[in-house]
Amino acid sequence: MSGLASGGAAFRKIRSLGRFSVTEAAAGYLVVIYLLKGFEEGGRDLSRLQRKWGHVQWLFSGFSSALLRTARRAQARRAWYKAVAFWSWYADFSGDTQKALRNLYFCARQSESSGRKKELAAALLAWRVVSLHEPYDSEARTTSVRLARTLAKQAEQDGNASAAQQWWAQLLEIAPQDREALDRFRSLTVRWQIASSGYLRKTGDLETFLAHVSPDYYSQCAAAAVLLDMHKPVDAEACALRAINQQPTPLALSLLFTSRIVSGQYASAIDALQVLIKASGLPAVQVQALEELLSTPEAEGLDDHSICEIAASRLGEEVAPSLLLHLQSRNLNDALACLSNRISPAIKRRVSADLLLRTGRHLLQVGETASALRIFVLNADLPGVREALSLLLEEQPPNTPRKLLSDLGGPDEIWIGCVALAEYHLSKLNADETLHALCQLSGLPRETFRLMYPTVKGRLADVVRQLCKGGELSPVQMAQLAELLLSWISEPAQENLRSASFRLLCEELSSPGRHSPAAQLRESVLREGYFDHYEERWHGLTFRPWDSPYAWCSCSLEYFKRISQLRVSENVPVSGSLKTRLGFKALFVEHGRQADVLLTYALLKERPEYDLANGFLFSHVVYWFVRHWMPSNNVPSVCLTDEALEYLNATVSNHEDVGVCVTRFFQQEHASRSNEFDSENPIDVLLAAFDFMGSAFVAAPQYRAFIASMFGGRLKHNSLAHRCFEVLFDAEFREICMTALRLQAPKSPAAIASARAVEAGTDILLIGHTEAGTGLGRNFRMLARALEGQDHRLTELGYGANAKEFSEALRQWHEDCRGTPVIVAAVNAHDIPELFIKDRYGVLLDCPVVGFFLWETSMAPQVQRLGISLVDEIWVPTTYVREVYSRFGHVELVGKGLEFAEDEKRQGAPQACTTFLCFFDFHSSIERKNPLAAVLAFQKAFAGITDVELTLKTSEVVPDHPSNSHRHWEKVLEASHDDPRIKIIVERLTDEEMQALLARAHCVLSLHRAEGFSYLLADAVGAGIPVVATRYSGNTDFCTEENSYGVGYDLVPVKAGGGYWETDRSFWAEPHIDSAARQLRCVYEDYAEALRRAQVGRNSIRAKYDMAAFSSRLRERLAAIKMKAKYDYVIN
Structure with missing residues (x-):
């Protein structure tokens, strides 16, 4: 793998697979170098790639997009260190420093707020990157110094000298003159040198080791630390004393204190500790050593001042289990109250319930009621403490719980306090105050939810379950509880659920179910007929019952892909016959369960890796199919078999009081999050259900097949889940949403009178x-x-x-x-x-x-x-x-409404040459327009005659058009090649140019095989131009024997070779060439008669297709349609 990550080999390898875009391949490469090389070396590898290939635009764009996408994804998942690394790389690679800095600021502040070492390291990295780009940003510099110091000291407390040395080194890079950092770094460096020298690998080398240690202060301190690590406390004490003689620093004093504790010299250790306290050196003391001292009888030798100083310091919280007893026994009540108020939820886990109870009761006796309450509230989950809290609160004024909440410290304490007080009020059957306590959580920063919710979610679930089960809450209160819980859904899911796109998605999914019966019937016709129509329309396919089932799958997937570009994939029409064919049983899986044709096709196509001997093979396979394969192939959920749906939607656990269920699908969905998701916790289930709606369902609407079962099939009215829907969505959209998600049956719209x-x-x-x-x-x-x-x-x-x-x-x-x-x-x-x-x-x-x-x-x-x-x-x-x-x-x-120009009446015969005009268009089927017959009839009619001309006009030539499958165009070229009287115009003309071309013609010729109407012939007749046309199809309504020259024909089966959908019962005309030739000669030889007929046609067509009459006919039809709509349609 290390070879893959260097020199862009990973990118080339991923790209060569062929299934990935440049951005996807780049993202894969970036993840490889991040995982294998980390931030520093990975950045250098990326810089080398940029220098070598940065001039290649598509590669540069792909990597910039991959960096941006990966940074955003890591930020959304709160992987702060990774997000910072990728934003830093993005700034260097793309040059878009402003966007990177905005997000680095955000990552720095968010990660710092958690207080955990990993997140603090991410925050330090973020602030340091900001400092590189913004050297005058004082916030970045001061925060970087503070974070580096905190991390270094934490590492020393943990005994990780190597990590501490690295953090001190980073601090010196930022602030080279920081005295504490210089001292600690030098001391740790000498310590490392001594520890790695090898002198102490054998006990006999001790004297040699001590002889080689330099007498300076740093070397003696380092030697003392190494000797303590090697369990040589006496020799360590000697080194610490020599260091103190040179510089009586807190570091040297703490080494002396620790060495005496390890050697059991507790009284002497007390002397060293008291000197340390006077020198303000408590922060340098090791927690373990101090805790050991406080647990011994000799600790009574510590004076009260020292005990109070320890209690007031940061160490007091760390050694609280031992220190609390000393404070109580000495009646140092102020210090005791102060320390108890600072015991954080993290520290309390080291303090026994008995000690907390004892401390609380002692505080009550000395009048520190507020401090006692605070201890009981923050530890109400421990045995006996909850009962003590209940008894104490009963003796206090009614407003005490609310006041106590306002006095609590950080968000973590408020979380625990709210839950504890909610439990108390619930035990007193006070729903109002229970809800008030819970609702205080809604105003806390969202980051605290991620940290605190896992620690109290079991207790929260009990409270919520009892509130819902008892029916104590009014609708308003239930809505307040729902609003609180919804605020804990992930932010992306919240944004999606309240977005316009989610509203449109639900409207689209719900629309068929909300229509009138007549409309639903029409929708059923579309659903049952569209797949067959699509295949014949676009592929010329007509399936037979014996066709391969996998051929059906292949065609279906292409169909799903195409139609999902026009509408949401979940609404792609799937007929009953298609569903049946895809649902045939095809492969035995396990315990009598079989995979259908579509699932088998997916398995054969993708070949996912599964253990065939696994007793839960069907569960794994069907989950893979619906979670991954169906969405990526746009397969609607209607294609799932009833067996698969029944299996995945089967209830595993039911939280009826809240209105949610855990199904097999839901269980599989959260199997990888077992540490976060508890299927027995109704709040976890409720939050996960809405999070699923706002994330997975939005990305793949096919998942709606599993949402209804998460809420028990039909949403229970007045349940907490139902109230969540009411809070999220207004009344109008709520109906649409629940219909779309199949949480309720669609409501038929009320009929409205059409009067x-x-x-x-x-x-x-x-x-x-x-x-x-x-x-x-x-x-x-x-x-x-x-x-x-x-x-x-x-x-x-x-x-x-x-x-x-x-x-x-x-x-x-x-x-x-x-x-x-x-x-x-x-x-x-x-x-x-x-x-x-x-x-x-x-x-x-x-x-x-x-x-x-x-x-x-x-x-x-x-x-x-x-x-x-x-x-x-x-x-x-x-x-x-x-x-x-x-x-x-x-x-x-209804006819048509045509408008004609008032042309002058044509007079006399052509002066020089008689021009015949024939129009056709490849896209209207050259086979149907039949220009070859026009050429042949013209040549037969005017053999040896030179004062005639035939103009063939087409907008463009498309030799590979389906209608030219019989080489009709090539035959036209071949027939007219040696005839100078035939001119071919291949050009797209404007309407004005077309009218001018028509006006120059003496006769229009159309030997079509079929016409629905023919605007060309209608325009010619309306302009008073003689017409020779096939006496068949739509033009016969206005081309009669009195106004034009009809051509005889034979009816023949349509064999258009792809230009038309063929059917055994479809016919069109084959015009007679001889008849056409005779009619052409009639026009040529007696043009006056031709003009007379044309004038008759001109008058008749203008009357027949008058626009006003046409408009009147349409209005009559619309009136009839309106009356029919009164009974058949619902006006929404």
């Missing part, structure tokens, strides 16, 4: 293709013009908007609706399901939806059937399209 809606007009949302230059775009603009009106409020929404923008726009429109909402979708029928998929909040489910459809082949393909079933009504522009869809749904022929 009010009818009077208020209609809110119309028009969805379609907004881009210009396409027939679909023109449909959209035409409908927008026709739907505008005084009693209609029209809003437009582009089909191409991404899912987030689309769903937000839908929701906003629906919220703003003042009347009956109606949605008109001007898209193809096979695109309708995607609108519903992008609608994350179910607006389309809850509103009448009209589809304005066009289609070309004689039968709507299977891929359109789902879209047809999702709309309430189909509007079509032609009789032909009505016949296509009438067998599948309710169809209304």
